[in-house]
Amino acid sequence: MKQVTDRVAERYPEVEHEHISSLAVEELGKISNSRVTDYLTVLTERAVRSRLAK
Structure with missing residues (x-):
């Protein structure tokens, strides 16, 4: 996750690392719990960026 x-x-440099990490x-x-785990980090990053963009 680092x-x-x-x-x-x-x-997003204005957002604290702790908030992004959480x-x-x-x-x-x-x-x-997905069956395919190859892209978990990519999907996680995309979801976090999406949440921060709102």
Whole structure:
């Protein structure tokens, strides 16, 4: 999750790392039971960026 947090933080420097990290953990929790796990970090990052854009 550190990689996701760091990449999102580059795009949203005004948002605290802790907030981004908690969003990432929450979003990963939503999809962690998926059968296919290859793209979990990409999907998590996309979901966090989407939430922050609102």
